[in-house]
Every structure is written in C-alpha cells, then in structure tokens.
Amino acid sequence: MSLRLMDEAPDFTAETTVGTISFHEWLGDSWGILFSHPADYTPVCTTELGYMASLSSEFAKRNVKVLAISVDPIDSHRGWINDINETQNTTVNYPLIADPDQEVAQLYDMIHPNANDKMTVRSVFIIGPDKKIKLMLTYPASTGRNFDEILRVLDSLQLTAKHKLATPVNWTDGDDCIIVPAVTDEEADGTFSDIRRVKPYLRFVKQPQS
Ligand code: BEZ
Numbered sequence: 001m002s003l004r005l006m007d008e009a010p011d012f013t014a015e016t017t018v019g020t021i022s023f024h025e026w027l028g029d030s031w032g033i034l035f036s037h038p039a040d041y042t043p044v045c046t047t048e049l050g051y052m053a054s055l056s057s058e059f060a061k062r063n064v065k066v067l068a069i070s071v072d073p074i075d076s077h078r079g080w081i082n083d084i085n086e087t088q089n090t091t092v093n094y095p096l097i098a099d100p101d102q103e104v105a106q107l108y109d110m111i112h113p114n115a116n117d118k119m120t121v122r123s124v125f126i127i128g129p130d131k132k133i134k135l136m137l138t139y140p141a142s143t144g145r146n147f148d149e150i151l152r153v154l155d156s157l158q159l160t161a162k163h164k165l166a167t168p169v170n171w172t173d174g175d176d177c178i179i180v181p182a183v184t185d186e187e188a189d190g191t192f193s194d195i196r197r198v199k200p201y202l203r204f205v206k207q208p209q210s
Contacts, residue, residue: 067094
C-alpha cells in the first residue's frame with residue numbers, strides 16, 4: 001500500500017555505512033529525513049549528497065537526523081563517499097543505507113518501475129518525532145533536488161508543531177505567518193497580538209520569536 005502524509009513511517013533494520021540501524025530507535029526523539037538517490041558514482045547524486053553534508057549544522061540546529069539510501073552495496077557506498085568528500089569539499093557525516101535487496105526501497109515505494117525498475121527515484125521523506133510522515137517528495141533521476149527547500153519546509157513544520165500557525169506562499173524563516181482556519185477569532189485574539197486581518201479567513205501575525 002502506498003504511503004500517505006501522517007501515516008507512520010515504516011520501521012526497518014538496515015545495514016548502513018555506520019553500522020546496522022533500527023530506524024525508529026535510531027531516530028529517537030529527533031526529526032528525520034530519509035532520502036533516496038538512484039545510484040552511487042553518478043554525477044547529480046554526488047552533488048546532492050555533498051550538499052546535504054554541508055547542511056549538517058542546519059540539521060543539528062533543527063534536531064534533524066539525516067539518512068540516505070540507495071540499492072548499491074556497502075563497499076560501493078564507502079568508496080563513493082571518498083569521492084563526494086573530495087569533489088564537494090565536505091565530509092559526509094550521515095549514514096547511507098545499502099539496500100541491494102530493495103527491502104527499504106520497496107517499503108517506501110521508492111522504485112517506480114516505469115521510470116527504472118532497478119534504481120530508486122529521488123524521494124524525500126520528512127518524519128516527525130512522533131514517527132509520522134510530514135512530507136513526501138519525488139523527483140526524477142535527472143533533476144537534483146533543492147535541499148534549501150527541505151530546510152524551509154522543516155522550519156514551517158516545526159513552527160506549525162509549536163504554534164497554531166501555517167506559512168504562506170514562498171514563506172521563509174522570519175516572514176509573517178498565517179493563523180490556521182481552525183482557530184476562532186476569539187481564540188486568536190487571546191493567543192496572538194497585532195493580528196493583521198485581510199479577510200475573515202486570511203489573518204497574518206509576525207512569526208513568534210521562539
Ligand atoms: C545522477 O545522479 O547523475 C543520475 C543518476 C541516474 C540517472 C541520471 C542521473
């Protein structure tokens with residue numbers, strides 16, 4: 001069955017470049033990003049995994065653990081990481097799952113046979129501390145993802161988890177936020193200050209400081 005938002009992220013145990021990981025246990029109370037790449041020693045993937053490594057302090061700030069996966073074996077991953085570190089001027093410091101039997105890839109529906117029956121597509125799952133799937137993205141092999149967008153979504157998700165706020169089009173951290181429709185005007189007045197009411201259903205507030 002295909003996965004949907006707010007489904008529980010399927011748990012698994014897998015071999016990775018830092019040893020065997022039991023996914024839910026490894027996540028603990030953190031947020032998680034599980035992202036697939038089609039194959040090792042390929043150009044677009046090399047840039048993507050390097051960039052993800054360069055964002056490590058951003059993920060740490062947000063209490064997010066990152067986990068990559070492809071269907072290539074562990075020795076291949078290890079050799080390729082050296083290339084990524086060398087060419088992308090970074091240090092890959094998150095685990096890569098080796099999934100030659102496609103067990104995790106199938107669990108997360110990452111093999112799209114009409115695109116390619118052997119490689120994973122470029123999937124991204126953001127998983128909350130409650131182990132529920134908060135975001136799913138699927139990109140074709142030929143398009144490198146925009147991982148700054150993943151940070152932006154994490155900021156929005158974490159804001160919503162803390163306050164009864166949503167984020168408007170192209171929002172970035174620090175921009176005004178939207179009071180969610182489920183909040184009545186009375187509740188909004190008791191919770192937020194300086195509400196800018198454009199329409200009864202379109203109510204903006206400054207982003208809370210914390
Ligand atoms: C790449 O990462 O460059 C790539 C992988 C599979 C197909 C096309 C491009």
